[in-house]
Amino acid sequence: MFKQIISSLIAIIIGYGLFSQPIWAKSQDRVYWIAADEVQWDYAPSFPVDPMSGAEFTEDQRVFVEQGIGRLYLKSVYQEYTEGFSTVKQRAPSETHLGILGPVIRAEVGDKIIVHFKNNTRFPASIHPHGVRYAKVHEGAPDKGQSSGVVAPGETHTYQWDVPERAGPGPNDPSSIVWLYHSHADTTVDTNSGLVGPIVIARKGFxxxxxxxxxxxxxxxxxxxxxxxxxxxxxxxxxxxxxCSGICDVDDETFQESNLMHGINGLVYSNNRNYVMQKGDKVRWYIMALGTEVDLHTPHWHGATLLHNGNRLDVIEVLPAATKTLDMQPDVEGNWMYHCHVNDHLDAGMTTMFTVE
Ligand SMILES: [Cu+2]
Known part of the structure; x- marks a missing residue:
């Protein structure tokens, strides 16, 4: 009898220990090693073939992928490294669709994010996060000579960001939401150079x-x-x-037009083919936009509908630096068009496909 009471007490204590503070709900430091690197970027690796039509790029399409500088540009990108910046981390197969985006920075409410940042480019750069909580010194934006996390070429900075409730999903949000991070030394120049990536914050325990x-x-x-x-x-x-070949005059409008790269993750004309899922999957889409007054985008999915905070749709609108999180459960197999529904953007290359297997 006495033994039974003791073992029951032990079971209760162990059970309390397990379930009052489940291991997955513990706050954690999420540590990242991220550098800004200069890389040669290909906006359309499929050239000269348009993967959507299977035919060669048309004259109109060639304005963007062949004329002027063409489809290969030197860009600055964020790359994730192993500890101590020893080697660039290989991307998981599930993340190859990220294209030019920097690594996904992940945390859940209650965590702390620590990013060791190294600027390997020839220009000042930073990581300025949206949504999370930071002191001025970790803002990653210029502040009248004060130290605020803008990093000179060759230098490093360790950012520390908190993830309180107000950085995570709100009452109407799904279990995770997306924020942007980007360089903010000179925002317009830095973001057009390619320095942008996503932050995902999950509800505690998710x-x-x-x-x-x-x-x-x-x-x-x-x-x-x-x-x-x-x-x-x-x-x-x-x-x-x-x-550059042909018309390479920076004051020429045709040349300027050829340098406007209408991409999804920095890939144009169906060159992002890694949106692959299974029929019936619960799929979460994190949508982001950046740019200027032409960057009003209306992503549209063929063959499926989505939920956005309780509303059903198959087109969502995003404006520069805005982010939207949506859920989809694809129920028809096939290769489906996925494109911006702004006519001018669609024609200029802002289109790709997603595959339901
Ligand atoms: Cu658009």
Whole structure:
């Protein structure tokens, strides 16, 4: 009898220990090693073939992928490294659709995010986060000579950001939401140069332990940045001009037009083909936009509908630096068009496909 009471007490104590503070709900430091690197970026690796039509690019399409500088540009991108910046981390297969975007920074409410940042580019750069909580010194934006996390070429900075309730999903949001991060040394130049990435904040208890995994209540997640990268104002314009042929006059309107890269994650004309899912999956889409007054985008999915905070739709609107999180449960197999529904953007390359297997 006495033994039974003791063992019951032990069971209660162990049970309390397990369930009052489940291991997955503990606050954690989420540590990242991220550098800004200069890389040669290909907006349309499929050239000269348009994967959508299977035919060669048309004259109108070639304005963007062949004329002027063409489809290869030097850009600045955020890359994730292993501890101590020893090697660039290989992207998980589930994240190859990220394209030009920097690594996904993940945390759940209650965590702290620590980002070791190194600027390997020839221009000042930073990581300025949206949504999370930071002191001025970790803002990543210029502040009249004060130290605020803008990093000179070759230098480093360790950002520390908190993730309080107000950085996570609100009452009408799903279990995770997306924020942007980007360089804010010279925002217009830095973002057009390519320095942008996503932050995902999950509700407490919803983040999985493994890297590159979606929240616990979904099977798959995808990220899309709808942005016209204006290569006319990239920090790398002068370098890129050396690879220009034909009309290469920076004051010429035709040349300027050829440098407006209407991409989804920096890929144009159906070159982002890694949006692959299974029929019936619970799929979360994180939509982001950046740019200027032409960057009003209306992402549209064929073959499926989505939920956005309780509203059903198959088109969502985003404006520069806005973010939207949507859920989809695809129920018809196939390759489906996924494009911005602004006519001018669609024609200029802001289109791709998603695949339901
Ligand atoms: Cu658009």
């Amino acid at each position: 983040m999985r332990l493994a890297d590159a995994m979606p929240p616990k209540d979904v099977n798959r997640e995808f990220f899309s940045l709808f942005a016209v990268f204006d290569e006319n104002v990239s920090a790398h314009l002068n370098t890129n001009l050396s690879a």
